[in-house]
Amino acid sequence: MTESTRELVIVGVGSAPFDALLEILEDRKTVTPGQLKLVIEDEADVDPQVFANRSVAVTPLKDFVFTPDQVVLLLTGGELATAALAQAEQAGAWVVDAAGITRGDESVALIHPLLNSAELNQSDESDRKVIAVPGAGAAMIAEALYPLKSQLQSVEVVLNQPVSALGKASVDAAAAQTARLFNGQEPDVDEGTGQRLAFNHLSSAEALLESGHSFSELALVLELRRLLGEGVALDATINTASVFHGQLANLSVQLNTEQPLDTVRGLLSNGARLEMCERPSAQDAVGSENTLLGRLRTGLVSPRQVIFCAASDNLRKDVAINCVQIVHLLLKTH
Numbered sequence: 001m002t003e004s005t006r007e008l009v010i011v012g013v014g015s016a017p018f019d020a021l022l023e024i025l026e027d028r029k030t031v032t033p034g035q036l037k038l039v040i041e042d043e044a045d046v047d048p049q050v051f052a053n054r055s056v057a058v059t060p061l062k063d064f065v066f067t068p069d070q071v072v073l074l075l076t077g078g079e080l081a082t083a084a085l086a087q088a089e090q091a092g093a094w095v096v097d098a099a100g101i102t103r104g105d106e107s108v109a110l111i112h113p114l115l116n117s118a119e120l121n122q123s124d125e126s127d128r129k130v131i132a133v134p135g136a137g138a139a140m141i142a143e144a145l146y147p148l149k150s151q152l153q154s155v156e157v158v159l160n161q162p163v164s165a166l167g168k169a170s171v172d173a174a175a176a177q178t179a180r181l182f183n184g185q186e187p188d189v190d191e192g193t194g195q196r197l198a199f200n201h202l203s204s205a206e207a208l209l210e211s212g213h214s215f216s217e218l219a220l221v222l223e224l225r226r227l228l229g230e231g232v233a234l235d236a237t238i239n240t241a242s243v244f245h246g247q248l249a250n251l252s253v254q255l256n257t258e259q260p261l262d263t264v265r266g267l268l269s270n271g272a273r274l275e276m277c278e279r280p281s282a283q284d285a286v287g288s289e290n291t292l293l294g295r296l297r298t299g300l301v302s303p304r305q306v307i308f309c310a311a312s313d314n315l316r317k318d319v320a321i322n323c324v325q326i327v328h329l330l331l332k333t334h
Contacts, residue, residue, distance in 0.1 A: 005069065006331050012075025012085045012099065013058055016168045020320040021075070030328050039064050042081045061087075066136050067069045068092035073323055074099045089130060094330050098133040098323050103219055108132045111224045113141060113325035114272045115146055120329060131326060135216075135239065136318035137161060138223035141249055143291050145228060146311040147271040148264070153304070154233035154254040159220065160241045162282065163197050166205055166317055171244055174198050175324030193240070202240040205306050214238060247318075248311040251296040259304045261296065268293055268308070279309040289317055 008031045025031055030087060035056035040046050042060045049056050061083060066072065072088040075080045077099040088095050102108040109119055110132045120131070134142060137159045139273070145155060163174045170192055175200035177187035190197050193205045206214045216235045224234050241248075255264075269276050275292050280292035291312045299305030312318055 007035050007037050007070045008327055009039060009070050009072040010075060011039045011081055013040050015168035016164045016167060016171065017315045018075060020316040021323060022051055024320050024324045028324060030324055039084060066091035066093050070326055071096065073327060075322040077101050094334060095130045096133060096326055097130060097324060098319060100135060102130060102132050103215060104222060110134060110140055110223060111326060112227055113322050115142060115227060118303065133322055134223045136165060137247060139218050139293050139318040140247060140310055140312040142224055142227040143273060144293055146266040148253065149228055151255045151269050152228065152232045152253065153256050156252040157236040157249055159238045159240055159249040162241060162243045162245050162314060166192060170197060178241055181257050196243055200242050205240040237322040243282060245315055247314040248282045248288040248309060250309050252299060253306045255304045255306060261298055264306050265296055280309055282311050285311040286313045288313060289321060294333050
């Protein structure tokens, strides 16, 4: 089976990262229009999508046939993704879960294309052909911390995520609320969060668990632990900022031993897809294929404490590009 005869199936047309994903697939010529298949919910009504100047039909799940020659990319959660995962896996296709529906399932490998893609070549016939992609926040933070991996004792994360991290519906809700506020009208409360998204900063966009954490915070810790190692103590807080795209995290790192700040800066500067700057911002990161790092300083609590921030394009870089890189590897070598 040659790479050119295989197909990429995308489940999640119209999801938040969908447009960026199609753009990158086209720019990198990962697949041709003939290799691209798009799947939607049975009751959905979606127009054909344009890819590489060709019209690509959108097929309801009930009418779609999965085959072993496909790589199936899940961009959205819910019943559609769950059903597609089951059908694709039964058919023998590779499945890339970028929607988090297999989160916490130890039988599913968590793959970051820059950090541990070699694990794809270590699978055997008894392993599931299902791969999970880290969430955007975990992907960015793991990249930022990876050059310090051997030195990490503990990490405290404060992630300021944009409304696009909550999905396309939240982006639309924030846009509508912004328009109403600019017109002197009281905006509707967002149904998903129960709060206003426009011109607001949420301490949590979801209900809190008994521990006081949100599910997303514990999921972030779980994914970072799988990527960085069980020996690193981790805690996380996720806020939602009133911006559409671009995420920024403040990282407080406790090292095993005291290190000169210049040594830490040198390690970070040489990290894959990392770019040092004085004062990173989410706006500067949007459209970039790098994670911006800055505000590096020694903490006041301990001489082994290092504090810095990381910013990135959550949809384009940390979801779409990572997915395209994994899809390329699967189409080419598996």
